[in-house]
Amino acid sequence: MAGEETTVRIADENLAAKAAPLIGKLVADQVASKLTAQDPTLWGPDAESESSIRLSWTTLHKTSRPLIGEIEALREELRGEGVDRVVLAGMGGSSLAPEVITGTEGVPLTVLDTTDPGQLADALAGDLQRTVLVVSSKSGGTVETDSHRRIFAEAFAEAGIDAARRIVVVTDPGSPLAQLAETEGYRKVFLADPHVGGRYSALTAFGLVPAGLAGADVARLLDQAAAAAQVLGDDNAENPGVVLGAAWAAAHAEGAEKVVLADSGSGIKGFPDWAEQLIAESTGKLGTGLLPVAVDGPDAPGFADAGSDATPIAIGPGIPAAKIATGGTLGAQFLLWEFATAIAGRLLEINPFDQPDVEAAKAATRALLDNPASLEDGGSPSTVDGSVEVFAPEGVDTTGTLADVLRSFLATAPEHGYLAVQAYLDRLDDASAELLRPELAKRTGLQTTFGWGPRFLHSTGQYHKGGHQNGIFLQVTGNAETDLEVPDRPYTLGKLQHAQALGDGQVLTEHGRPVLRLHLTDRAAGLAQLVRAVQEVAR
Template identity: 40%
Template sequence: MNPVKALENHRQAVWLDFLARGFVAKGDLKRLIETDGVKGVTSNPSIFEKAIGSSDEYDGAIGQALKKGDRSVADLFEHLAVADIQHAADVLRPVYDHSHGGDGFVSLEVSPYLAMDTKGTIAEAERLWKDVHRKNLMVKVPATPEGLPAIEYLTGEGISINITLLFSQEVYRQVAEAYLKGLEKYVAKGGDPSHVASVASFFVSRIDTAVDKQLDEKIARANDPSEKERLAALKGKVAIANAKLAYQDYKRLFAGSRWDKLAAKGAKPQRLLWASTGTKNKDYSDVLYVEELIGPDTVNTVPPATLDAFRDHGKLRDSLEENVEDARRVLEELEKSGISLDAITEELVKDGVKLFADAADKLYGAVAHKRASSLGGGIDHQKLALGAGIEKAVEKSTEEWRASAKIRRLWHKDKSVWTGDDEDKWLGWLTSAASADVADYEDFAQRVKGQSFTDAVVLGMGGSSLGPEVLAQTFPHRSGFPRLHVLDSTDPAQVRAMEEYVDIAKTLFIVSSKSGGTTEPNVMKDYFFDRVAKAIGKDKAGHRFIAVTDPGSSLQKVAIKQGFARIFYGDPAIGGRYSVLSPFGLVPAAAAGIDVRSLLGHTLAMVRSCGADVPPQENPGVQLGLAMGIAGLEGRDKVTIFASPDVADFGAWAEQLIAESTGKDGKGLIPIEGETIGDAAVYGNDRFFIDLRTESESDAAHEAKLAALEAAGHPVVRIVMKSIDHIGQEFFRFEIATAVAGSILGINPFNQPDVEAAKIKTRELTAAFEKTGSLPAEEPVVSADGVDLFTDAQNAEDLRKAGANGDLNSWIKAHLSRSGRGDYVALLAYIERDGDTIDALQAMRLKLRDAKHLATCAEFGPRFLHSTGQAYKGGPDSGVFLQVTTDDSQDLPVPGQKASFGVIKAAQARGDFDVLTERGRRALRVHLKGDLSSGLAALDAAISAALN
C-alpha cells in the first residue's frame, strides 16, 4: 500500500485539487481512485483556466455548444464546467455510495465575483446545485463576512457546501456555527440531514508565506543574535500550529448535547479540509503540509505534484494531535514578536478573493477568446493599430479596468465608473436588445404590411431620427412594406420636398420624441396631421400616425387625443442617442419590414462579446472605448469615421453618439464624419481613425491609404462587418465604447447640458415672434452684395484686427486665420439638405482640410443641434465655426401657430449662434441673400481666396 492510499488507515481522505475534461474521460481520475484511494476532487477558476485556456481539449465542446445557439461567456463556461463536474461526480459516485455519503465529492465554486454578495452567492449556489444534479456535489462558498449567512442558508436548504478561503480559527468557529445552525433549520422543517455534507477548507501554506515574510523583515532588523534565533525558529511553523488548534476546535464543536441531537438524526460533522497544501517555500519539505496534518475525520486536498511527491516519499504518522501545546506556544511567540496572525489572516482572505477573481478574469478571457474564434464571422472583427504610445497606455488602462472590475461595475450600473452623478439612471440601453418584445414588433410589421402603405416617415430629431436613418439607408426596400424615410428638419424646402415625395393618403407617420416636448417633431406632426386630415378626413387622420415616446409624455397625451393607431413606449432609462436598439429604432425598422428578429439576434452576439463577464482585454467595446478615450487625452481627439458605401450613413449616427456624449465640461471627442479619406500628409496629429466596412466591400485604394495613415503613426481601427445584417452589432459596440471613453475622459456621457441652452434661446425668440409677429431685430457687422455677416462684439473686434474689412473675402480669410494646430473648422448650414447642398459643403470642407491640414465638419441645422451641437458648445474650445443661413424662397406655415417653419428655423439658427458666442467660441455667421446656389458659390470662392 503506497503512502497516499495508506492515509485511509489514519482516517484521512485525500482529495485531488485538479480537474480537466481529458483527465476524467481518459480514466486518469478512476486510476487515482483505485491506486491512491483518492476520495474527492476540488475545482476553482484557476484550474479551469489552465484546462480551457492552455489546451484545445475544450474547443470541440465549445463549438458544439455554440451550434445550438450563442451564449454569454459565463453561460458558456458554466455549460462546460457543469459537464465536467457531472462526469467527475459520476466517476466518484461509487466512493460516495461506499462511504454512505461521507466522501466521493466534487466541488464547484460559485463565482469569485460574488464573494461580497450574499444574495448573489445563494442564488448561484442554488442554481449550480440544481444544474449539476448530483448528490455528491459540494458547492464552494468563501468564508467572507457575506459568505457566512449564505453558508447557513444553503445548509438549511439541504445543499452540501465546501467553505473556501478559510484562514482564521475565529472565522472557522463562525463557519462551524453557520453549518450547525443550517442543519438545525433543515431538521426543523423535516429535512433528512444524512445526505448533507460539508468541509471547511482551512488554507495552510499561504499563512506561512505571509508570516515568514514578516519574520524575515524582523530578523533583518534585529540586533540581538538570540532574538534572531527565536524569530527564525518560528518560520514554517505557524500554519501547522494554526491548523492543529483549529482541529481542537473541531473536536469540541462537533461533540456534546447540541451535536448529539443532530447526529441522532443522521447529521455528519463538517470536516476540516487542509487546502493550499502545495509547499511554496523551497527550503521546506514538499510534503510538509501533508505529513504534519494527518488526523482522523479530516481531508487533505492536494495538487497533482504534491500527490506524486507524497506517494513517492511521504511518511505516515498521526501528526495532527502531536505537540498541541507546542502549537499554542508557537502562536504565543508569534504574538510576542509583534506579528498579528489575525491581521495576516484577514488580509489573506482579501488577497484570496482578489486572486480568485483574477483567476476568473483569466478564465473568462480564455473562454471569450475561444467563443470568438468558434463564432468566427458571427462577430464583426475589430483590429486596433494604435502606435506604441497609445497602445501601451491602453494596455495599462486595460489592466486597471480589469483589476477594479469596471466593466462588471458598468453593467451593474455603478455610477462611480464615471462621475458619480446620475449615470446609473441612464443605462437601460445595456439590456434593450435582449429585452425587446420581438413578437410584438413582428405583429406590428404584418399589420403595417396589411395596410398597403407606400411610405413611412419618421418625424424626429437626434437619437429619434439618426438611428432610423441608418436603417433606412442601409437596408433595401422590402416588397409589400412602405419605404422608410426620415424628416429631421424645420427647413421649409425640406418639409415640402418630403410632402411632395410621398403619397400623403398612403403614408404612415411615426412621430418620435422621448420627452414629447421637442419643437421639431411637434411642428412636423402638426403639419402632416393637417395634410393627412385634408386628404382622408380628420376622423381617420390619427390612423395614419404612430407615436414612439416615453410614458407620461405630452406626446402620449396628444396621441391619445388625436386617435393615433398605436403608441410604443420607450424606456425612460435610455437617453435618445442610445435608443436605436429600443422602440425608437425598432418601430421604424419593423414598419419597413426589416427582420427585427434577425437584427437583434446578430446584435446580441456583440452584446455578449461586450458583456460584464468578458474581461477588458477580450472585450471589443471596452478596447475601442479605452483607445478612443486615451487617444483623446493625448490630443488625438478628432475621431474620424470612414464608412463604406453599404453602411455610409452609420457615421452620422456615431457622430451624434460620440459628440453629445463626450463633448462637455471643456473636454470631449470631436467626431469627424463624411470626410473622404485623403493622403496621410493632409492630417494633423490630432486624428484617431475608425474604418467601418462590410466584408464584401474590398477597396484596395482605400486600404492602401489606411495603411499609409498607420505607417505615418496615426492610430487606425479597422472594423469589418460580416454583412449589413450586423449593423446592430456596431450600434452596441459604439455605445459601449462611448460610455467607456466617457469614463476615461472623466465626464458623464449620458447628459447634454449645453443642448438645452440653444433650446431656451430658440423658445425665447419664437415666443417673441408669437407676441410681436417678428423676430427681434439684429444688426449685421457687415452688409455686402448678396451677404450679411453677423457675430458678437468680441469676435468682430478680433476679426477686424485680423484684417476683416468691408467684403466677404476679408472676413472669411480673417476668420479662418484664427484656426491652428489641433483646431477644427465646422460649417453649420441652416439650409435645405439635399444632394446639391451636401456636395457644396463637402467641397468646401475638403478644400479647408487639404489646405490647412485641419479636421472639418459639415453639418446641417437644425439636425446637428441634437447631435454635434453639444460638443461645439460644451466641448474643448478648438472649434472655428462658420454658420450659414439664408432667406427661404418659400415659407411654410405651421398649423395653429404664428411662427412658420422658416421662422422656427431662423430662431434655431440665431439661438445656436448666440450660445456659441456666449461661450466665447470663434464664430461667424454668413447670411446668404437671394439665390442659395449662387450664395454657396460665393462662399466657396471666398474660402478658396482665403486659402491662397
C-alpha cells in the first residue's frame, strides 16, 4: 500500500497500554478523516475561529503542485544570469523547513535567522554578484527579516547590482511585504496559502521556494507527502499520526511533559530543530504542553538517561533507548508530525494553531528599542569574572566564582523542571556554545534545551511563557567585534539583538522564572571560560 513506509512504533509496553484507549477514542471519533477534511470543530468552540483558517496544510501535497514549475523556471532564469547562490532571510517556519530540506539533499543554502551582526557580515562577504536573496515572512512585518532585507538591498546597490532583480519574496497575500514588493518591483513574489500557519508551512511556498531555488527536488518532496497522506487520513488504530499523537498525550498524562528528539539514522538532516518549533508553539500554552528537547543523537545526555518526565523519540530506525520510533521519507515525516501535533492538541484540550505568548517578547523588544538609553548595558552586572559579566536573578549567590554562580542558579530549578540555554551569538563563529547543552544536561540531570537567539523566540519561546512554568533560563550574550547599521531604522543590528535578549528576559522574569544572563565581553575567551566553569559543576 502506498505510504506504508510512514511508521510509528511505541516500543515501551507501558506507554503503549496507556495510549491504546486514546487511540481507540480517536478512531471512534473519526479524528483523522475529519482532520483531512479540515473540520474546524475538532478542538472545541474556543478554537474554532482560528482553526477554520489554519487547516489547508492537510492537502498541500496537492495544492502546492503549481509551485514546482514556477520555482524551476525562476531557478533557470537566475542561473542563466550567473546567479546560483541562494540566501534566505526568514525566521521560524520560514527558515527551519528549507534548512532541513536542503541539508537532507546536500544543496547549499545560506540561512539568515539571526540578528547577530557577525553572522550577517559573513553572509554579505559572499559573492553578491552570484546572490539572490529570498525574503520570507508570513506576516510581512518580521523585524529580523525586514532588517536583513534592508541591509542586503543597500549592499546590492553599493555593489552596482539592481537590488530589485535580486530579491524574491515569499509572503501571504495582502501583507505589508507583498505591497512593498510590488512598489519596489522585486524580481518575483510567491504568495503562500494564508490558511496555513507558519509552523505548518513546510510544504507551502515558504518551504519549497528557497529549497527549490537552491536545487532541492521539491516535486519528490510533495510525492512523499502524498504517499503519507493516504494512510494519515484513515480512521484505524494503525494510523501513524493517530498513534504518535496519542502516545505524546498518554506520556504527558503520566508526567512526561518533555519529548527528547534524536535522529537515529533517518538520513534526514536537522529534523529535530524543525519539529521543535512545531511541537513547542502548537502545544505550549495555558500552562500545559510538550517541551521538545532536540539532542545531537541517541548517545547525547538526556536521551538514553531520560527520567520519568521525558519520552525519548527516535527519528529513524528504533533503538533500545527510544520509547517511540518514527520512520519515513522527509515529506512523509513533515506531514506525519503535523498530524500528530494537531491530534495531540485535541487530547491536551488546547488550540494547536495559535501562539498567544509570542507577542509579549516582541512588545518588550520594541519598548527597549524606543528607549535607547535602556540598552546601554542592561543594568550593572552583579559581578564580573574574567571575560564574563554576570547579571543574576534574585536569590542567586554571586560572591564566588563563575562555577559557583552557576551552581547557585541551577539549584533554583524545581523537581522535573528544565534548563533552557539561550545563546544570542553567531551560530557559525560561536558554534562552540552548543557544547553547553550536553555538558549541563550531563552534570545537572535536568532536561536541557539549547536555542540560538532570536531564532528560538519563534519556536520554543511560546512554550517558555505559555507551557509548564518549571523552566530556568541561562542567557548568553556577547560583545560584537563589528556592528551593522539597519538602513532607515534608528538602531543597529547589534542593538536589536541586545534588545531581544533583554526583552525576552524581562518577560520571563515577569512570569516568575529565573533568568541568569552571562555577557561575554570577549566572545572567544568568554565561551572558553564558560565551558570550563560548566565542567566544574558537579551533578
